[in-house]
Amino acid sequence: MPHASAPDSAPRRQPNFSMVRQAGELVFVSGQMAFGEGFRIVGDDVATQTRTCLENIERQLAAVGLAARDIVKATVWLTRIDDFAAFDAAYGAYFGGAQLPARSTVRADLMVPGALVEIEAVARATGSRP
Numbered sequence: 190m191p192h193a194s195a196p197d198s199a200p201r202r203q204p205n206f207s208m209v210r211q212a213g214e215l216v217f218v219s220g221q222m223a224f225g226e227g228f229r230i231v232g233d234d235v236a237t238q239t240r241t242c243l244e245n246i247e248r249q250l251a252a253v254g255l256a257a258r259d260i261v262k263a264t265v266w267l268t269r270i271d272d273f274a275a276f277d278a279a280y281g282a283y284f285g286g287a288q289l290p291a292r293s294t295v296r297a298d299l300m301v302p303g304a305l306v307e308i309e310a311v312a313r314a315t316g317s318r319p
Contacts, residue, residue: 235272236279
């Protein structure tokens with residue numbers, strides 16, 4: 190007899206990783222996708238998803254007393270190379286005139302259907318700036 194799938198209301202198993210982890214003055218934020226309420230992807234375009242990813246990162250940083258201005262390095266995965274210009278514009282707009290973090294951007298398949306971008310970040314937890 191086939192096993193029935195769990196209803197949408199069933200609790201989902203959390204992945205085996207920390208959302209945010211501090212090691213000395215460095216704070217690592219695990220890759221964030223454009224998850225909104227109910228772990229559903231927010232937005233059908235890369236600009237909207239980029240802003241949501243960065244807002245999710247900022248929430249994780251706020252939990253340890255930091256902000257987006259403390260990010261020193263970001264790694265980005267895009268599902269489509271053609272989305273790079275729109276991603277880059279949304280990314281730059283999010284940081285405004287602030288010094289941008291160092292960044293690596295690669296094309297990759299993502300684990301969640303509908304996800305166009307994933308971003309992880311490393312922040313510095315000290316008041317001094319390089």
